[in-house]
Amino acid sequence: MSGPSSFQPQNSVLKWIERRLPIFGLVHSSFVAYPTPRNLNYWWTFGGILSFMLGVQIITGVILAMHYTPHADLAFNSVEAIVRDVDYGWLLRYLHSNGASMFFIAVYIHMLRGLYYGSYKEPREILWILGVIIYLLMMATGFMGYVLPWGQMSFWGATVITNLFSAIPYFGESIVTLLWGGYSVGNPTLNRFFSLHYLLPFVIAGVVVLHVWALHVAGQNNPAGVEPKTAKDTVPFTPYATIKDAFGLSCFILFYCWFIFYIPNYLGDPDNYIPANPGVTPAHIVPEWYYLPFYAILRSIPNKLAGVAAMFSAILILAFLPWLDSAKTRSMRYRPLAKQCFWIFVGVCLGLGYLGAKPPEGVYVVAGRILTACYFAYFLIVLPILSRIEKPRTVPNSIADDVLGKKKSVVASALAVIGAVGLLALDGGSTARAAEHGPTPPSVNWSFAGPFGKFDQGQLQRGYKIYKEVCSACHSMNLVHYRNLTDPGGPGFSIAQAEALAAEIQVKDGPNDAGEMFERPGRVADKFPAPFPNENAARAANGGAAPPDLSLMAKARGYERGFPQFIFDAFTQFQEKGPNYIHAILTGFEETPPEGFELPDGSTYNKYFPGHAMKMPSVLADDQVTYDDGTPQKVDQYAKDVAAFLMWTAEPKLEERKRLGFQVMIFMIILTGLLYFTKRAVWADAH
Amino acid sequence: MTTSSSAGQSRRDFLFVATGAVAAVGAAAAAWPLVAQLNPDASTVAAGAPIEVDLAPIADGQDIKVFWRGKPIYIMHRTKKQIEEARDVNVASLPDPQPDSARVKEGHDQWLVVIGICTHLGCIPIAHEGNYDGFFCPCHGSQYDSSGRIRQGPAPLNLAIPPYAFVSDSKIRIG
Structure with a gap:
């Protein structure tokens, strides 16, 4: 790009091309011979x-x-x-x-x-x-x-x-x-x-x-x-x-x-x-x-x-x-x-x-x-x-x-x-x-944190059980399919287990040859069932607040860590705000609000929820869900397990990402x- | 002096080659995900699971078309005449020699299940047309017989048979 080039190709094919389109000369004069100041x-x-x-x-x-x-x-x-x-x-x-x-x-x-x-x-x-x-x-x-x-x-x-x-x-x-x-x-x-x-x-x-x-x-x-x-x-x-x-x-x-x-x-x-x-x-x-x-x-x-x-x-x-x-x-x-x-x-x-x-x-x-x-x-x-x-x-x-x-x-x-x-x-x-915040959620020690973090399969399976037995009564999970339960880096269910879990639900399919919709047992390609047919139904059944979809919850919530902590977070790879927040919310309910707090009807007081008045009631209690592997059946453990499960549903490729x-x-x-x-x-x- | 500078020279050459080689490996590895993403994604693969088809409503001499993995599958309830025609052919004279018995399931001779995609260039042949009581492809005139074998026209191969099995006498599972 700096005038005619002195570049002379030796090869006859290149010569032939160069005479008709001096592209090699252009590249040579612009990116090879081009003089560049030596003190850059x-x-x-x-x-x-x-x-x-x-x-x-x-x-x-x-x-x-x-x-x-x-x-x-x-x-x-x-x-x-x-x-x-x-x-x-x-x-x-x-x-x-x-x-x-x-x-x-x-x-x-x-x-x-x-x-x-x-x-x-x-x-x-x-x-x-x-x-x-x-x-x-x-x-x-x-x-x-x-x-x-x-x-x-x-x-x-x-x-x-x-x-x-x-x-x-x-x-x-x-x-x-x-x-x-x-x-x-x-x-x-x-x-x-x-x-x-x-x-x-x-x-x-x-x-x-x-x-x-x-x-x-x-x-x-x-x-x-x-x-x-x-x-x-x-x-x-x-x-x-x-x-x-x-x-x-x-x-x-x-x-x-x-x-x-x-x-x-x-x-x-x-x-x-x-x-x-x-x-x-x-x-x-x-x-x-x-x-x-x-x-x-x-x-x-x-x-x-x-x-x-x-x-x-x-x-x-x-x-x-x-x-x-x-x-x-x-x-x-x-x-x-x-x-x-x-x-x-x-x-x-x-x-x-x-x-x-x-x-x-x-x-x-x-x-x-x-x-x-x-x-x-x-x-x-x-x-x-x-x-x-x-x-x-x-x-x-x-x-x-x-x-x-x-x-x-x-x-x-x-x-x-x-x-x-x-x-x-x-x-x-x-x-x-802009809204006022509750106290900062405490940081939990997650197995998936850090450069070599991996999900704990047992924890994900327990978390799935809690989601299925408790959360799924009100919350959908539209981005997760039964087939995902068998994916590498996930809860590690076998294909037969995932098929059995899918077969527990009925899925509306059709139309058939007669033009009618029909119900069939679920397959692994089906997504997790939603508890309500649409958002309006969800809102009507829950006192005016539709329970949000949980698929991405662990990446859709955060809180301020403040200066200079947020700079250190880039170096320590802190990415666990979402699960910390979920764990905090699930353990942050209080039966009686503090003195002077006006709790609206149909709400529950939560220490960590912005504004503190939460439409979701406290749903977890000790011994509510039975664990087969001897893990303590405490609310705190339930909250950790379901938060880890939600981190997996939000970021299913986390293990592959860190490994690569x-x-x-x-x-x-x-x-x-x-x-x-x-x-x-x-x-x-x-x- | 000469020897030490030539040793330095070869050390430098080694460094340049090593750097170039590592960079080339990196560029090739970086290209891999760009190509791999073109594969069918996980939801497409999951949607390609086996399907079951009820054969009971298909009368003698009729056929239906179902879709599996985006491909039309012809299920033809062959008449006695069609079965006989398919068997009475000199197999060796066919462009793609295959006996009828290799194209149906034993004991279920009346059921022909083929992928309805012409092996020429992918058009969909029409059932019960052409000179061989089988299929006729309107695009370039390929003709298949009542066993789905190529008899005439530009197509090189018989209509493909999808993987399937009889779950019961009147039900098959494709895939």
């Missing part, structure tokens, strides 16, 4: 990492679309069917859902690198603006993708974000109607979002080509911010940059795998494991973590139109950066004041992200306004003024000089790493609830080590 640091590997992530998202996305059904009634269950029934479906789904987060982590690092080293300055303005366009497209794609599973957060996120456009004067309402294709968010909305979510990544790929083209015309910026002058300043892209990018990518994949295999739901919201319900808004709506800073800006402005305008301006202002910062010195390494302001700006962004996950009340609102002002001040006041008054330090004469006299800015790098970790860990704050994860981790550590030594061997020539 690892922050420059994120461009390659982003290309890789775009590829991963497109490949896994195309595959997921083979199994997904974009219909409001079927979408939620089709996503669960992917995870439960498709070969490696759980892996593909977690690759894609965590891939979005990884994509954004990488893009934020890439953008901050550009900000720090002045990569937007002349002659790279168009390169930078193309990057801002890619970022906007990524945000649109990520948002529409989050809608597709059609959980509670999908639905209400779609409602809130589409309503942003209603702030536009005169045309707002019409635009929102066009987005919805109806009177509210519904099936037509889901259909068009699916179509656009499939389209936009290819648009991104197209803009990426322009972005790389512009990059190869202007050449890469570098940490010193001086242009290459002689051949001594550069090294050929292959093998030097290729192997360095490969090592950086390998480290990044290792990080990515940690999320996929050990904490796949860490960055997600438990509410999205509840199917979309247009009649109930979750207590606290939060977008995915990567939108939180902008969400905080939106909420800190009390006027609807001004808030929306501020939010979009916060992104669009980036496109004007080349003209807002007119300093001649590119790299902030040589701009002591700008450098300090940059790190303050990173702190402001993290702070806004934290506030975006908090309820918009009290001190959070004030802090949000201050940080919003700081955010805009950085671009509109700090950078324009600094570029006029700041006296930069002496810039090295050439890149070669920079390499010889190099001092590592270890502190800055370490700060940035901490920043990145903080950013991704922000999610813990996103589980904040261990193998992948070992492999990636070996590959990363080899790449490190290869990179050192290759670069040994260059120094």
